[in-house]
Amino acid sequence: MAxxxxxxxxxxxxxxxxxxxxxxxxxxxxxxxxxxxPGSHVLHYASTCFEGLKAFRHADGSxxxxxxxxxxxxxxxxxxxxxxxxxxxxxxxxxxxxxxAKFKDxxxxxxxxxxxxxxxxxxxxxxxxAASPSLESLMYVLLTPVGDYFSSDVSLRxxxxxxxxxxxxxxxxxxxxxxxxxxxxxMIRAKSQYNADQVLFCSEGGxxxxxxxxxxxxxxxxxxxxxxxxxxxxxxxxxxxLTLAREQGYSILERDLSAAELIERSxxxxxxxxxxxxxAVLASVGTLIFHDEEYKVGNxxxxxxxxELKKTLxxxxxxxxxxxxxxxxxx
Ligand SMILES: Cc1ncc(COP(=O)(O)O)c(C=O)c1O
Numbered sequence: 001m002a003x004x005x006x007x008x009x010x011x012x013x014x015x016x017x018x019x020x021x022x023x024x025x026x027x028x029x030x031x032x033x034x035x036x037x038p039g040s041h042v043l044h045y046a047s048t049c050f051e052g053l054k055a056f057r058h059a060d061g062s063x064x065x066x067x068x069x070x071x072x073x074x075x076x077x078x079x080x081x082x083x084x085x086x087x088x089x090x091x092x093x094x095x096x097x098x099x100x101a102k103f104k105d106x107x108x109x110x111x112x113x114x115x116x117x118x119x120x121x122x123x124x125x126x127x128x129x130a131a132s133p134s135l136e137s138l139m140y141v142l143l144t145p146v147g148d149y150f151s152s153d154v155s156l157r158x159x160x161x162x163x164x165x166x167x168x169x170x171x172x173x174x175x176x177x178x179x180x181x182x183x184x185x186x187m188i189r190a191k192s193q194y195n196a197d198q199v200l201f202c203s204e205g206g207x208x209x210x211x212x213x214x215x216x217x218x219x220x221x222x223x224x225x226x227x228x229x230x231x232x233x234x235x236x237x238x239x240x241x242l243t244l245a246r247e248q249g250y251s252i253l254e255r256d257l258s259a260a261e262l263i264e265r266s267x268x269x270x271x272x273x274x275x276x277x278x279x280a281v282l283a284s285v286g287t288l289i290f291h292d293e294e295y296k297v298g299n300x301x302x303x304x305x306x307x308e309l310k311k312t313l314x315x316x317x318x319x320x321x322x323x324x325x326x327x328x329x330x331x
Contacts, residue, residue, distance in 0.1 A: 005279065006115060006144050010106060014099040015140040017123075018085040023139075026095045028102065031142055037125035041134035046178040047122030049078035052278045053236070054113040054146075055100050055331065058319030063107050064328040065116070066317050068096060070236045072118075078174045079120050083133035092118060092139065099141045100331045108145045110318045115279070117142040149279040155286030155302050156275065158210065159196035161186055162259050162290075166201045166211065172232040183211045194289050198275065205231065206256040213277035214238040215285075217257065218250070218305050219265045227254040237276040237313075243325065244312050259290060266295050272303035274310075282310040 013031040017024045041047045053071040055063050076087040096116060100107075107114040118141045122134025164186040166172065167179035183199070190196040198210040207215055207226055214235040216225045223245050228234050242252050265271055266288055273285035284302035288295045315321035316328075 005146050005149060006117075008144055010099075010103045010143040010145075012099075012102065013140050013142045014095045014102075015138060016091060016095065018137040018139070019135075023088050023091055026091065026098065028099070034138070034140075036121075036123060039125040039127045041122035041124045041126060041129060044127055045122070045130055045134075046176065047082055047084055047134050047137075048178075049075065049082055049084065049120050049174060049176045051075045051078075051116075051118045051175060053096075053116045054278055054317070055107055055116060056113050056317050056319070056328075057107045057109055060319070062319070063100060063104050063114075063331045064317075064319065065096065065100060065331060067236050067240065067327050068093070068329050070239070072096075074175060074234070074236070075118055075120065078176060081174045082176060084120055084122055085135070085137045087120065087139065092141075095139070095141050097329070097331055099143060103143055104331060106143075106145055108147070111148045111314070113146055113317075115144045115146045117144065146279075149281070149283075155284050155300060156197040157195065157287040157289065158198050158200045158285055159190035159194050160202050160207075160259050160262065160288050160290040161190070161199045162202045164199065164201065165203055166199075166208065166232075169204075169231045171230075172208065173228075173230045173234055175233060180211065187211055196289055200288070202259045202262075205229075206258040207262055208232040209235075210275055213275035213280055213283070216241065216274050216276060217262065217265060218272040218274070218303075219268055220270065221250055222253055223250050224253045224255065224257050224265075226256065235276055235278075237278055237281065240313055240327070241276050241282060241309055245309060248309075248312070263288060263290055263295055266297045269298065270303070271298045272306050273297045274306045281313060282306055 016026045051071045055065045079087045124134040124136040166183040190199045201208045209232045275283045286300045
């Protein structure tokens with residue numbers, strides 16, 4: 001049986017340490033273990049952030065990383081907003097290229113890819129620092145070969161939760177472990193009570209996102225998705241899909257979408273909804289569960305518009321279509 005997503009790691013990672021106000025030269029080390037002081041800042045005060053991006057193998061044998069600059073920028077931003085030591089973006093850029101180059105031969109054929117996980121943790125051993133930042137940290141990049149996260153005919157069940165919150169509303173644009181841990185209780189309830197695949201967090205300002213993906217609604221020629229603010233993660237896939245959809249003639253409405261409007265629109269014939277994210281790419285949403293009622297989105301099956309947008313994006317990632325936006329970095 002294939003291993004679960006993200007559980008098989010390349011034997012080495014690349015690491016740099018921040019101490020005495022500077023980053024050390026990056027080095028390859030075993031990815032088997034990490035030695036940390038039990039009083040490390042991250043273990044007590046959650047000074048941690050990470051990224052997720054992918055490298056794809058093209059038919060000509062080349063390996064290409066998708067929108068790496070966006071993930072490096074978001075990593076720098078998360079680190080800054082968590083008061084971790086300032087990230088040297090050119091160092092991280094080089095670390096990603098170097099580790100992918102080292103394991104180039106292990107990048108799976110498409111639709112598989114090499115998932116890249118840069119991570120930043122505060123390592124200062126100082127449990128008195130609950131209210132002040134770690135002055136030391138580790139930045140490392142792990143690699144894990146992955147397959148297709150969802151098969152393309154999947155149609156997800158989402159619990160539309162208008163009470164629970166994924167994370168603190170001013171913390172959503174930070175890709176930090178604590179946000180994922182705080183969302184778990186809602187997801188566990190959604191699975192056990194409603195057999196839902198994911199929770200669509202939808203309090204106050206309307207639809208935000210699920211635990212690990214952004215949300216888009218396609219109603220006729222309109223794509224509706226929340227405008228960027230600090231309450232949710234600014235997905236690289238979201239931006240890519242909106243760019244491609246705009247080129248295909250869709251009108252993109254970046255605005256608040258209440259749960260009531262979502263449910264009402266989901267009943268329109270031909271309406272489609274999807275989750276966007278690096279792991280899932282674009283996954284169709286077939287059912288919304290809201291206030292104990294179930295609503296099919298359109299006919300409840302994966303729709304042609306989502307399927308076509310996913311294909312358009314995949315073809316750029318896989319080197320089948322021209323990379324007219326310069327989204328790929330060849331390793
Ligand atoms: C909470 C959350 N929202 C949205 C996304 C989608 O972001 P991206 O498209 O950059 O992967 C992710 C996945 O990384 C996520 O964890």
